[in-house]
Amino acid sequence: MNILITGGAGFIASHIADANIRRRNKVFILDNLSSGDKGNINPRAKFYKKDIYKDNLEKIFRDNKIDVINHHAAQIDLRKSQTEPIFDARINIEGSLNLLKLAVKYKVRKVVFASSGGAVYGEQEYFPADEKHKTEPLSPYGISKLTVEKYLEFFRSYYGIKYVCLRYSNVFGPRQSMKGEAGVVSVFYKKILAGKNPVINGDGNQTRDYVFVDDVVKANLLAQSYRGSGIFNICTGRETSVNQLFRLINKNLNNRAEEVHGSGIYGEQVRSVLSNKLAGKKLLWKPETGIKAGIIKTGDWFKKYF
Ligand SMILES: NC(=O)c1ccc[n+]([C@@H]2O[C@H](COP(=O)([O-])OP(=O)(O)OC[C@H]3O[C@@H](n4cnc5c(N)ncnc54)[C@H](O)[C@@H]3O)[C@@H](O)[C@H]2O)c1
Known part of the structure; x- marks a missing residue:
């Protein structure tokens, strides 16, 4: 093809x-x-x-x-x-x-x-x-x-x-820039690897569905x-909060950063999580990599390149 x-x-x-x-x-x-x-x-x-x-x-x-x-x-x-x-x-x-x-x-x-x-x-x-x-x-x-x-x-x-x-x-994983919709994963990795504390917007309880x-x-x-x-x-159908994400990434980098919160972003969506049932039924697709495994694989790439 x-x-x-x-x-x-x-x-x-x-x-x-x-x-x-x-x-x-x-x-x-x-x-x-x-x-x-x-x-x-x-x-x-x-x-x-x-x-x-x-x-x-x-x-x-x-x-x-x-x-x-x-x-x-x-x-x-x-x-x-x-x-x-x-x-x-x-x-x-x-x-x-x-x-x-x-x-x-x-x-x-x-x-x-x-x-x-x-x-x-x-x-x-x-x-x-x-x-x-x-x-x-x-x-x-x-x-x-x-x-x-x-x-x-x-x-x-x-x-x-x-x-x-x-x-x-x-979407998150190796090669991601800091701009896109799940850019937060690469922001956290790059900041922590540079010896800085990333700033979590607001209380960090806002959730997303990371695939x-x-x-x-x-x-x-x-x-x-x-x-x-x-x-x-x-999508995965599972919610992860920004706080949970920060803790997973920080743990993968031996907890070298502090958890710092800044002001929230006006109008930011509080929860976002999607159902993948239709893709399962029609495309015969299901996600296979959980958030913890994905964060580790992504970290291996960031550790090599940053
Ligand atoms: N990353 C996510 O979480 C996410 C979520 C939902 C949808 N998407 C969609 O997936 C697609 C890929 O996103 P990504 O995260 O890989 O972003 P990315 O920025 O890494 O990839 C986009 C690519 O498009 C190229 N591009 C931009 N404008 C162009 C133009 N005018 N002409 C030709 N090329 C152009 C860029 O150079 C870049 O290589 C996008 O359509 C995005 O909207 C991404």
Whole structure:
């Protein structure tokens, strides 16, 4: 299978590229390196340094028969989306539409899209949230993710392109930068390894659903070969508070940091946890790495590189 992976120099999609190459799929990576790292790019992939919004991407599709687009390139900074919503919409909505137009023209079979469960549901009414939970995003980033999901459904019904939207909870693991939705894991590791005390926002009782990147990669491989279209939460269904996370990371670094709390962030979601039942039933996916094992594996990487 020939697969175009956008954002393949970044955290999640570079792991997806590696796994596809191990499966002997032919991988093309499209990334403008705005937050990604050239060092993450698998040397066996063909790399196009291009912007999904600004550049003409036609040549990639003309020169290579693309079967599947795995779309992870995005403006991922939730706070930046609040202050620069037009920039966010250009990359996350218009950039995605650029790809979808070419997908139609060059008869791409399927699009896998990295959506965000943390961002599209908004303040949860029940826990864990399944895919039927109402979607009321609280940020332009969440609005843009939900908008692309809706465009994908339009492109399916109008042009027959299949799609799978994976609504991730908070993904963590090796190669993660400090910016993304589960950036807190890398913030804590980098600060503590630098001999500093990371500051926990507010009382630290706010919870998130942390899913390990290897499990997310497996969900992507299953989504690529899934016969139908659909939207699935990719998550663990388990809540971990920021305090628990700090303590796990600090323990893995021999408790060398102090627990320090700062002021809370206005409007920050208190609880976020998603249900993975549908992904289990339809994609036959389930997470295999628990939070403790994932934190240790992530720590091994940070200890080596920082
Ligand atoms: N990390 C999480 O917890 C999480 C949760 C939900 C959804 N997601 C989504 O998963 C995807 C990957 O996130 P990540 O955490 O790996 O982030 P990342 O920043 O590591 O990866 C994003 C990649 O996209 C590239 N990129 C950005 N703008 C681009 C553009 N205009 N043209 C081409 N390339 C561009 C960046 O250089 C980077 O390599 C994103 O779509 C993100 O919204 C991530």
